[in-house]
Amino acid sequence: xxxxxxxxxxxxxxxxxxxxxxxxxxxxxxxxxxxx
Amino acid sequence: xxxxxxxxxxxxxxxxxxxxxxxxxxxxxxxxxxxxxxxxxxxxxxxxxxxxxxxxxxxxxxxxxxxxxxxxxxxxxxxxxxxxxxxxxxxxxxxxxxxxxxxxxxxxxxxxxxxxxxxxxxxxxxxxxxxxxxxxxxxxxxxxxx
Numbered sequence: 001x002x003x004x005x006x007x008x009x010x011x012x013x014x015x016x017x018x019x020x021x022x023x024x025x026x027x028x029x030x031x032x033x034x035x036x
Numbered sequence: 037x038x039x040x041x042x043x044x045x046x047x048x049x050x051x052x053x054x055x056x057x058x059x060x061x062x063x064x065x066x067x068x069x070x071x072x073x074x075x076x077x078x079x080x081x082x083x084x085x086x087x088x089x090x091x092x093x094x095x096x097x098x099x100x101x102x103x104x105x106x107x108x109x110x111x112x113x114x115x116x117x118x119x120x121x122x123x124x125x126x127x128x129x130x131x132x133x134x135x136x137x138x139x140x141x142x143x144x145x146x147x148x149x150x151x152x153x154x155x156x157x158x159x160x161x162x163x164x165x166x167x168x169x170x171x172x173x174x175x176x177x178x179x180x181x182x
Contacts, residue, residue: 009141010051013117017050020113021105026051 038136046127046182047096049110049144050119055127057107059163060097063123063140065174067091092170094121094144100151100162111164114146118171124182131182139180143172 010018010026018025046055068088102108123140124131133139150164 009120011118011120011143013114013119014050016117017052017110017113017119021052021109023052023105 040125044126044128046122046124046131048120048122048182049146050114052105052110054098054107054110057098057101058096059099060095061123062095063092063142063174064095065090065092090170090173092142092174093167094123094142094170095167096165098164098166100164107164108151111146111149112151115149116146118143118145120144121168122182127182133178133180133182135178139175139177139182141175141177141180142170144168145171 015025045058045061046053047058047061048054067090069085070088071083072086073083098107098111100108121142121144123142124133124137126137131137145168147169148166150166152162154163154165
């Protein structure tokens, strides 16, 4: 099956890079519990 | 007929905008040519070929910056993985994807880095020059989000 980037962006690998860099992940939400 | 200066190409790797560090970028779309010559086609006096698997490449020259979340940190975080690259011919304050400013999207395997030593000579800017192997077909879109 052809991988088309339109299926999912950012990909899981993209998100892993963002986490390593400490950058916010698009679509991620911060809950009050996370802030505590 | 419109022509465009090639001084404002946009590049994102793993959603991180690295455009400010790019001094040269070349996206080469290519595919394998699969030979389909058969006995019945010999009268055409030539080999025949069909499109095989795509094997594109993305070559980028970067000015190095080791600050947090900048070019070298991003590439090191992506090293050894397959991440998404977005390329637009003209990046602006608000980049609109259109027929005259299409969006190219491709997965790249970050399989080589040159964080030090390119060129590595006194008096030159520290920079990196890399060619990444594409792990997907290049998607060309005239709508979408940069």
